[in-house]
Amino acid sequence: MKLIDVVETFKTDDDCLAYLETMRWPDGIRCPLCGGSEISKITRKKLSKNKRTRIYQCLEPTCQQQFSATSGTIFNDSHLPLVKWLMAVALVVDAKKGISAKQLQEHLGIGSYRTAWYMAHRIRKSMEISVREPLTGIVEMDETYVGGRSHGPAGRGRSLKNKEVVIGMKQRNGEVRFFHAINASSATIAKFIKENISPSVEAVMTDEWNAYPKAMIEASIHGSKHKTIRHKSGIYVNGDITTNGIESAFSLLKRGILGQFHWISVEHLHRYLAEFEYRFNERNNPQRFQKTLNRMTTTAPMTYADLVR
Template sequence: MSLDLTAPIFQDADKAREFLEANRWPNGAFCPHCGEAENVTAVQAKAKEAKAKTRKGLYQCNSCRQQFSVTVGTVFERSHVPLNKWLLATFLLTSSKKGMSAHQLMRTLGLGSYRTAWFMAHRIREAMIEGETGPLGSGGGTVEADETYFGSKEHKSTVRHDGKPYNKRGARGVANKRAVVSLVERGGKVRSFHVKSADAETVRAIVRENVANDAHLRTDESALYNSFKGRFASHETVRHSSKQYVRPGNIHTNTIEGYFSIFKRGMTGIYQHCGEQHLQRYLTEFDFRYSHRSVSDTERTALALKGIEGKRLTYRRVNRQGAEANA
């Protein structure tokens, strides 16, 4: 798969369906309703209906008598958007380092409305959610932990995550911003969490639950990380307040600072505005691309397509706390 807008799977819905069937069902179709894989047949048009327009890619399970297609049981289910446009949207979101706005998706895909593009992007972010594969830094790896704050002190959103109003215009510091805690394993994956408050209890719980005991932890001098002495293989810090960024022994937090830079540039330059209720979804998107930064765009897209199964995202669910203005 390459970024060629003339590629058949990006131009033809049938080619896209065949591509997805080959990827989702390498050993043949199976029923998403009961799991049957042997007693499944393709639905054929009857002789008197042969000239009528029939739905391609329709299968029937002869065990539970349910009909289905390759999109049933995935984030693409019940969408009126052609499947070739779904594949292109998935490729664009997984290959764009700092993301792609819903307005740009709308223009590139030729969609009829901004809301459709916005909802498609959220469905693809749902596919990017990866199951936990154990603690970071297992086997003596190095994990960097840090917190950051995202948002403008003059942000248009009026309600914080906890339901309280943002401070008035002109507030300084982090009072008006959304807290994010991230963990990055050097040469490995990143995990980010949108939290109500980056206080000591919250940050320590995240680190303890997601970092292996035999890992080497690297943080700044924040008091949030003072309680980890003896818990990990080592815990070293750098004093950013004294303009210390690297210590002998490769002790630094430059890796996670680099990740935060990508995230903030993408959120500020590409998405521009994000309702707080959706921030975790955007973090998932940036985490996914960064965690799979060492593979090609083709492979990263394939990994995202593996995540479409077993997930459903309705518009009511994604929009349950109010529509986005400019997601």
């Protein structure tokens, strides 16, 4: 769904809630607290500002929870009109190089930067993938450095010149994964390989960074399965051996971070990586707007205090 379709389809909060209800409860509305299906709709005599229009009451005597489609989800406690939330999702999922909180604030007429920033991070949070299958086939792997700025206490272990290490993997004709790493040592790289690449992988292709051979051995990617492209000699494609796939994904990430966000604090980098990774992997999915909203209705709340801690 493009922004124009969202604008034409969802005119009111009620429209949005009706839609979120069908996503969250395809088999009928249930109480998010006790799971009970005996519920009644609460009709408000007067609609006050910042209140959801479709509120339900659980009829289970020991529960009696009042809730809406957004209760207990990533939308929890937001006072922003849902129409703006949905427009923001449409903008974020289609912005190849990302869209900053400042841009969202301006495009959607959101009162404060902080509100727009908090919303953007909640959308990102719902894009984080927690359980994943090991990558197989041919996997390209590379590392890059992105600028970071820390709001944390001074003296915390910073990587090279205040740049943060991002490790990337891409299964050929498959998904991309980005990780914020503490460094690019062989031990760190081996840990990410073990967590993400199947030992039965056909081949892992990397550049000539000298941490890779040791990391592969540690991760049981044996001998000929590790193929190296020699960038120093100016050869970027050597037969089938290339890391161009992961490098183009990195390039999108870096252009986005430099172009839209200017700087990203170290504490939030993993969430931006989740966003870029998700958008890249869903780029050919025509249902990506719906899929994202669906994820948002199943993602637990993230309070502002949690976000800035």
